[in-house]
Amino acid sequence: MRHYPPIADHGMIGDLQTAALVSSDGAIDWFCAPRFDSPSIFAALLDHDRGGSFRISAEHQDARITQLYLPDTAVLVTRFLTAEGVGEVVDFMPVDTPGTATDRHRIFRVMRVVRGSMRFTVECRPRFDYGRATHSLTLGESGRTALFTGPGIDVHLQSSAPLNADNGSDVRGAVTLQAGEFGAVVLTTSTGGGPPPAPLDAAAARSTWQATVRFWHQWLRTSRYRGRWRQTVNRSAITLKLLTYAPTGAPIAAATAGLPEQIGGERNWDYRYTWIRDASLSVKSLIDLGFSDEANSFRRWLAARVTAGATASGGPLQIMYRVDGDPRLSEEILDHLEGYRGSFPVRIGNGAADQLQLDIYGEAAFAIAQVGGVAETAGYEGWQAVVGVLDWLAGAWDQPDEGIWETRGGRQDFTYSRLMSWVAFDRGIRLAREYARPADLDRWTATRDAIFVQVMERGWSEKRRAFVQHYDTDVLDASLLLMPLVGFVAPRDPRWLATLDAIERELVSDSLVYRYDPAASPDGLRGAEGTFTLCTFHYVSALARAGRTDEARYAFEKMLTYANHVGLFAEEIGPTGEQLGNFPQAFTHLSLITAAMALDAALDKTEGLG
Template structure:
């Protein structure tokens, strides 16, 4: 069987990892130890990579949805003979609620098959392939369970039906009638760790998990437009958070391609400072500010003492810095798009925009960082100092160019942002000499950007000094308050970017980008609001929001011609963009922005 479309997948999460299940009931991705750990199912990246499907034997139609305010997914299969459902969830720690959910999740995947009408014949295939498909597990039936062991990991499946084990696969055929329920439980543990899988309520094995998710969602009240969309998208961001540390991964997957057959296939299961800061802004919008001190504390711990070295741009979910990239030669890649990569060499890059993004998030959440811990103060001071000395330097930019460093305009603008916000903090961060030094650097950076960033021949601010190429990241200029969107040159830039990089509202990062970048499309919405075109911005927002899959999930990019989702999935950037754009469209007075204070 070929790959499911990226948009066919649903997300399951438990605060330490994620699983993806397609519309046909196949779990094709799960890294149970943590987001960036080796997989036990990775059919997503190769048909031989391992799977666990439960589906009707006969032809079927599908409808599916999340149980309200949760990441527990119910898929309903309708055949000519009746209807049956499969409810899937990664189990949260029993009894955990609110901000504590997911911090000690047990690594258990539950699938509940229920009969609706008629009698439905079902088939199950369980084929774990551990360590990115390198290991075929040895299956051992034991007292109603099947234990799969391969090296350091063991999986214990409890099944309510007889299983046939052969060549690393456990298979079954069974039927369900009205009111019948069959619960399958798969528990992961280290091979050399004693202890049984976590106990579950036999009557409602996912009920406590659903209540855990709802308890988190109910802590937050969003007062703006599109409340249901915002509520769901923030829940997805929570699902992409490694709860033990607070780190937010960029996506749940590795190596899903930006272009089918292309080689820009990277591992996004890590925490970028850029994503962290934008996530904080989205959580602020959705009235979830209580996470601020905890998440900033994680960043301060992960970054550590800067000591004049470039600020690291990304980390493992527990703060690891060395994310050396390697290729998994045993996997052919999604739709034969190789290579499959684990690790990401971007950890070695200088990306100056992160200075402004983290500082801007701190300014947005300033009331919740008061009193400010010494660690956070030291971090913010270091960011300002580095922006003051490094804004003139070339870097890899926010799109993480791997060919050569350049003087990217968005990097310069976000260094200006770091300095501007540091000055606004005043004596909470520095003394009079610090503030004067930061102000001098800020003013020099602004003058240079206005002079060297404008390309008169193009009639726009371009992506890098001396370049004639448009870049959607330039839309950040009015968003961070560097220039009013109504400034003559800024308005011309927004119009030209929309004209040349947009297709029916979906915006590419540059003219050769293989598909539209979802976050940039939401940036265009934001800019239209700032130019006063609120009705057109709302129409564009709704058009972009409608490109999500049936579960409200976005990949990194969308092909504007076909609507196909591309890149890693689900992508935190895309969901952040929706949340922030919804807030900018809110008519409430408190949603209005002043230049320089987003």
């Protein structure tokens, strides 16, 4: 048994309100309830001894293990293959009431044998509140149920396998199944009390499994994508859906907290929140794929944030929020957890929430400006809120900020922040004219033009022949790969092509792309980091738009080989190809979709299909 499986050695299941990671040897080692950002119940991924886990595996020590998703679903299958038999654990979370926040969530773990016989072992050892709280255990009279009672939350366990107390607070069990036989274990969390779950019934478990498969198949039928990488794009779309809190429409950045960007390093952040930047950039991709309901749900959530008023950063928007819009994300260190493979500190909350990052106003305007965006905001009041934001930005854009990467090394005049401020005014002007809405267009136009000139004069380095990270440096920054996507420069503008060449020389390593060089641009943190996967996909998009389709396709296809065994990506790729950082990361899968569509369009044009 491995104490810390590779970060990539997991699949994810979820019910659109929370999610669980399942390692390829059958352990759920990350699960929070009732929401993504709730305290953990299982967190062995951050501390094997103190975090808690829920494991079902073959008792056979020499079993070969494989893992896969049922096609086009979020139903995960872990297979155990031995000479004596082949068994499977099918993991899923039924999507019962996705649009209504609920305190009850269920994890189904169906055991079945398809050849021979197999003995499965069950081990459930919850550790509430990130392992900080104690709990009590009550075994049912039948020996097939258990109730774990923690602070403000109950965990009910129902099992086909007989259960026995282990160490006074955990349970273990085992069951032998023959070919064609089924067993099941269902874990139900509840924070509101109420009656216990209905008795476990194998037929009901199979029916719930089938209903979950139907849900995902029906949802994916909405997709309009018919390009060259349909299976890959479908998996990324499902992943984005799993990482979206359906009651509000707010997508989170990743399912996990505290996973390291460098093994043993301190870059260990909590990503279970909604970043204005990441979520806003997802809107175009969702609409292009045909998922307009999801795009409009987020835009309504965003409109509510825009109308909420001033934030701790001094601006009308905060860079991130909880999924319900709560801006309070106080950061704390969990001293009692050792961190993934000793990567300490483990942080929950996020102290970057109060940073000033001016680019978020551009990404927000980019989202609102998609087809029907004004109609989907809160009517006249919503437009007035948009006007208020842009009027504020007109007086605030020309100041240093912390920038897109949330560095903790001080404020700078970041070129990307100016770029997206230009986007904010460009899209605002378009909206006002297209929908005949009242606005100070003279001021907005003058501001937009002033930003453009400033970026061209101060964000451009003649020495480097490239756009640079901020005005007082010659350091390159991969965030600027978005310049042609948002329309600031043409994809084949000479300055842009020179920048693309410079990024390729300095930040690209075997098609993988670093954000920037932290040695040349100190970010206030110790240690190094891997290449940023989303930047690699941005690089593919930029190559495709520049007409370098052969290079773009090669980089894209190579990048896909870094996906894990079920098609998921973490935030970064390390020096030896290992996945690093929080997992799976929504922004990465968003940028994959964007790259696939840009590359499809470029290839269609090259091949005479478009």
